[in-house]
Amino acid sequence: MAAPTLKVSRGWSGLALGVRIAVLRLPGLTQVRWSRYGPEYQDPQIDKEYYRKPLAQLTEEETYERELRKTQVIKAAPATKTSSVFEDPVISKFTNMMMKGGNKILARSLMTQTLEAVKRKQFEKYHAASAEEQATIERNPYTIFHQALKNCEPVIGLVPILKGGHFYQVPVPLAERRRRFLAMKWMITECREKKPRRMLMPEKLSQELLEAFCNRGPVIKRKHDMHKMAEANRALAHYRWW
């Protein structure tokens, strides 16, 4: 949002519901991107195994916890979180980031086609390789996906800090979620922009994922560029105060 709009606060005027840093403290304006749930709402327990445990096997704390949950109010589970065995939070997040205009069906089909393409390519390689190499070739598209994104995560990032009227790019350690977000964002922008015409997204994405899995490719290069910039701006590290 360009400017935070005025909304009626829920009676906890000014108190942050989560721990959100860098709140705009302009008078008369309250930030709006909070969740509508108050602090007493608990997160829903989606795990099937939790409910399948027979009552006899529970420890004292677990029985206490169950009794407690019976009295608490619980948030509604989002539609994307299922109790399916095949669900993967990383894949869901990536699909959401690929989505344009709310078209989740298209994003999800692109994701499944990408995983299928990765799998088929790896099977080709497997059948063409000799017996020793076959042991090293990874065919599970999910492990390839996770490993590729892990390889793309930068360790250190740059943050613009205002000092003396100028913005300096200061190297800063990144939080886990910021790193994951940057890896996924770079992967998606790379595939959208540097794609040859008439090549479809699943094919390009599968290519990029396989290259990132082997630590080659443009996304890994971008991560290394980020590291080099951070190394170059080492002297500005003192501008960080946290």
Added chain:
Amino acid sequence: IMLKGMTRLVSRVHKAKHGEQHVGQHYNISIQELKTVFPHGLPPRFVMQVKTFNEACLMVRKPALELLHYLKNTNFAHPAVRYVLYGEKGTGKTLSLCHIIHFCAKQDWLILHIPDAHLWVKNCRDLLQSTYNKQRFDQPLEASIWLKNFKTANERFLSQIKVQDKYVWNKRESTEKGSPLAEVVEQGIMRVRNATDAVGIVLKELKRQSSLGVFRLLVAVDGVNALWGRTTLKREDKSPITPEELALIYNLRKMVKNDWQGGAIVLTVSQTGSLFKPRKAYLPQELLGKEGFDTLDPFIPILVSNYNPKEFEGCIQYYLENNWLQHEKAHTEEGKKELLFLSNRNPGLLERLCAYL
């Protein structure tokens, strides 16, 4: 031809001896045979699967077994019987048809296989006015592609069958009476303008000569409801063309009539490629329309349904043997129950689900 059981045992069973106890098991077709018997006609996802696994395995299922039983007991003196495979989307009609075709090819029948009749009534780039009959239209591209594939599938028959009429193509070329059918096919492939007429001649000759008993003819058409529906093709003045006005369709309709002996006609009705038919329609009456149903009546309908539990298990075992299900959770009972629930034992859906798991 190997039969893969539910366990890792591979037993060699001749296809002619497929029986009730083999339902749910897979049998292997070698890649060489695949290239000769099926130059066209396999569903595209199956072709991808063959390429990935380096082997072609079809599952033995009840509708195919039923049809094989009927075919083994056909009386070739009687007019050709029509069998119609129908079912919901993704239940395996096309692959059952391919099973039948492979069986007949092994038994040395002449296979007349039209992979998808819907491709002939839509998206045609060049429609020529037919040279033979001014009222009808020619489709040179589709006809020549079909002739090429027909040639690969039935090489050995083309030199044996002799044409019984003289056909004049143009001022300089003609085919004499008594020359082999291979010449007609060659002419159709060389001169693309006469390809549709070549197809018509091939169909007419085969129909005439199969009654003599020299060879047995199997007419296999996928998506036969295209012959009696509507087309999306238009003339230059934007008026729609009915299927009768297409020469290919007109000749094919004559083929599907049961006024000849010495073979069988196996048909499939499918909604997937069809034009102007609702998505949920799968019964022959709905898809063929009144005209088609009356022309095809009487026929033997064979329902192709979703997998039964044994077949489902067999399919999952096959994927596990080929290491296709890579997800760790897919090997567990939980995973299998989930796949069962998500796919409702529909073969097509199950294949798409397992592709990305």
